[in-house]
Amino acid sequence: MANTITDRQFEIIGAAGKILTNAGVGGLTIKxxxxxxxxxxxxxxxxFSSKEKIILAMLDFLASNMDERYTEILSIERKTEEKFITLFQNQFTFFDSNPHFVVAVFSDGLMEESQSVNESISKIMQVKMKHLKPIILEGQENKLFTDAISADNIMHIIMGSMRLQMYKWRVANFQFDILHKGEEIIQSLLTIIKK
Structure with a gap:
C-alpha cells in the first residue's frame, strides 16, 4: 500500500468515520x-495533527485500498462484461461494509478550502478511471460496447451514474440496500453501453 498507516491510525480513521456518519463534518473534532x-x-x-490530516488519511487509504482491490480482482482472467460487473460489485460491497468512506467522499462542504482534500478526492477518481477505461476500451475493441461514444465519455457517464447512486444512498442515511440498487445500476449501464 502506497500510504501505509499504523493499526492505531486505522482505528482513529474508523472512529472518525463513525462520527462523520452520525454527526457530519462539523461533529468531527479532536475532542x-x-x-x-x-x-x-x-x-x-x-x-494526527488535525482533523484535515484524519480526513486526508481516510481518503488516501480509500484510494490505495481501491487500487489494490481493483488490481487483484482484474488480475483474474474474465470476459469484459464480467470485469465491468465485478469492478462495481466490489466497490458497492466495500462501501456497504464501510459507509463512513462514502461520508468522507460525499460530505457537502468537506473542507472545500483544502487543496489537499480536493487532490485526495481527485486521486480516488483517477484510480477508478485507471481501472475502468481499459475495460471500456476492451469492450469497444471486441464490439461488446458501443463505439458511437468515446471511451472517455462512456467512462464519465458511468462514473457520474455511480457517484449519483452513492450520493443518494448517503443522503438517504444508508436506508436502502446499496447492493441491490448497485446491481440495478450496473445492469442499466450495461444496457446503455452495449451494442
Missing amino acids: NLAKEMQFSESAVYRH
Missing part, C-alpha cells in the same frame, strides 16, 4: 474523537 475512542486528546494528536 469528540478522543471521547469516542476513550483516549486523551493528546493521544489523538500523537497520530
Whole structure:
C-alpha cells in the first residue's frame, strides 16, 4: 500500500468515520474523537495533527485500498462484461461494509478550502478511471460496447451514474440496500453501453 498507516491510525480513521456518519463534518473534532475512542486528546494528536490530516488519511487509504482491490480482482482472467460487473460489485460491497468512506467522499462542504482534500478526492477518481477505461476500451475493441461514444465519455457517464447512486444512498442515511440498487445500476449501464 502506497500510504501505509499504523493499526492505531486505522482505528482513529474508523472512529472518525463513525462520527462523520452520525454527526457530519462539523461533529468531527479532536475532542469528540478522543471521547469516542476513550483516549486523551493528546493521544489523538500523537497520530494526527488535525482533523484535515484524519480526513486526508481516510481518503488516501480509500484510494490505495481501491487500487489494490481493483488490481487483484482484474488480475483474474474474465470476459469484459464480467470485469465491468465485478469492478462495481466490489466497490458497492466495500462501501456497504464501510459507509463512513462514502461520508468522507460525499460530505457537502468537506473542507472545500483544502487543496489537499480536493487532490485526495481527485486521486480516488483517477484510480477508478485507471481501472475502468481499459475495460471500456476492451469492450469497444471486441464490439461488446458501443463505439458511437468515446471511451472517455462512456467512462464519465458511468462514473457520474455511480457517484449519483452513492450520493443518494448517503443522503438517504444508508436506508436502502446499496447492493441491490448497485446491481440495478450496473445492469442499466450495461444496457446503455452495449451494442
